[in-house]
Amino acid sequence: VWPKIQPGVHSSAKIAVVTDDAVEDAGAQGVPEGPLSGGVTPPETYAVTAVGPDAPGEVAALAEALVGLGANVEDASMTRLRGHFAMTLIAVSAAAVTELEAALAAAATGLDVTVRILTGPADSGRTGTARRLTVHGSDRPGIVATVARAVADRGGNITDLTCRLVGDLYVMTVEVDLDDPTGLAEQLVAAGLAARVTVIDEDLL
């Protein structure tokens, strides 16, 4: 275990390599100076995706493979998209990419699994008033692009999104940080869609 490392500080460090910067940073945070024991590596933040045929036990198999390598699953989202299993998760682990890939591939052979190190900053701060946007209409190519562009052109940031196609009905439910929704619903209605924007109320107790 690498003590007291701030998340993101060592995001550029390579797996199994302790950089000089890492040593200095650790020292600055109160870790005793001196040679580091061999094999100790700073944990990385990983993005893991798994897509494929849905079957019972897949989440268990993936999670067990991760915990088997000491990986801690932080945020995760799993759903079925058109019947396909689809999961994305963020995990923190000192294991190498290749170790995680091997363990996950062995655990859930039916799924297409990807593993990559996240190096960018995780900025999850709110950037505007939280609103929900519901859109539905006849299916056609370009609905998601139309809606997302209309949001983006107003400086909105999509924070959650679900799309479902059932028969000819296309339904989008979007949560967006957006300060000024003026004209958004009207623009989508003019594009032949039913659209509604409402503020997300939170009762904070």
Add this chain to the structure above:
Amino acid sequence: VVHAPAPVLSTPAGAVDPLDPDVIRLAAELVALMAASPGCVGIAAPQVGVAVRLFVLDVGGARRVQSYAGLVVLVNPQLVERTGREVRREGCLSVPDLTGDVARATSVVVRGVEPGSGLERVVEADAFEARALQHELDHLDGLLFLDRLEGAHALFARKRYL
């Protein structure tokens, strides 16, 4: 029954004369259709493709019922009072494959006119019947439960068919 994305389901319906023979006939047809549709507790005129302010409702036999006003047939109904708020998952005859989490008032008062007699009727309802009334009123304003989903993770494949 008309299914989404039919435009009539997203169009506000117009007020009608409760004494119009066509309206009286349509009301009778909606009652018959409701009775013939398993698990159906209400139908609004736009759901059969007619954009007029008329719905029928009968929550007898449904689960979770508290108030029960019997058969309700209302023309030009209005929501005159609403209290409470509860999020529950609901479905719709016109959106047969999906359900969604929707916040509704837990107690409502709805006033309308009965077709044929032209008499005013006031319905006080709570729990499931209140939710059903608000759902039918929404149909008359061109709103589906899809328009009131609680968020990006409030839409679901339907789990249960009646």
